[in-house]
Amino acid sequence: MRYLLLILAFAALAGCMKPSDLADGADHYLRDAGFLDHGQTRRASNWRLQADSFVYIAQGPFVPRGHPYARPNVVAEEAFKGFIEYFPRVRRADAPQGLDLALQTARSLGADYLLYTRFARGEDNIGTWEELEDRESLGDVGRDRSVVQVMLIETSTFYLVDTATIHNRGGFLTFYDAQPDDLLGPPLEEYARSLLGLKR
Template sequence: MRSLVLSLALLVLGGCMNVSDMGDGVQYHMSDAGLLDHSETRRSMSLRLQPDSFIYIGQGAFMPPGGSYPRPNVVAEVAFKGFVEYFPMVRRARGPLGLEQALEEARSVGAHYLLYTRFAKADDRIGNGDEWYDEQAVDRLGIDTGTIQLMLIETSTRYLIDTTTIRSRGGLLTFHDNKPEDLLGPPLEDYARSLLGMSR
């Protein structure tokens, strides 16, 4: 009798919502509870760009505090991967640049916008046996966190279109072998979609 009631309840719930919506809901609640990776994005403005906008992506040479040393151009690399699906005309700098140099390079290739990024904070906690062997500190066990900052600048006028802060943290089920830079992909892709006015 109990299995019949459960089956009927699942059928009723299944009729109300499709499988992808149920999956999104479960993922949202699990990340909010700290089991999966989670990120929070705060934008200063919600302006939209045209899909044919030419965006040049650069990263500052700033090394984040927090005892972690991510690859020097990793934010620009991950942002490029997230943006290229939504903005066909996108390029990135080969290495870290100062803001003036990034603007100059963006103008020289004819880009409409410069997306200037930096890793503001990174905390790479112990997440595998090798890291434990290196550090052997119980207070360093745990979940990685990171904060990146983005500035979207119109190259012709130097007008600041948008400033964004993305805070990310790992999850209890996903922290093994992760680093703060491994958390950047999904929120940067979401940011690219938001610039086009697209929801997830």
């Protein structure tokens, strides 16, 4: 009888929603509950860009608090991977740059906008047996976290079009052998989508 009720409940849900909607809903709730990686972006404005905008991406030379061993240009690299799918005209700095140099480079390349990023904070907790043996502290076992700050600047006027702060946290099911750097890609891609007004 119990199985019959489960089958009827599933059939009723399937009649109301597509399987892809059910999967998206489950994914959302698993992320929100902390089982999967989760990113939350707080934007200062709802500015939209045209799809043909030329975006230059750079990262400031800032060592993230709590994660001094992060790759120096990792946020710019991950942002580039996320933006290239949605903006066909995008370039990235090869190394960290100060804001003045990044603006100068963006203008010299003819970019419409500078996406200037900063890896503000990282928390690299223990995620493997080897790390546990090295640190010998059970209090550091758990999910990684990171905070990224973003400024979008119009290069012709130096107008600050948008700012955003992205808070990322790892999931209970995905923290094994993970780094704070691994959390950066999906939220930055979602930010690129939001600049075009695209929904998930």
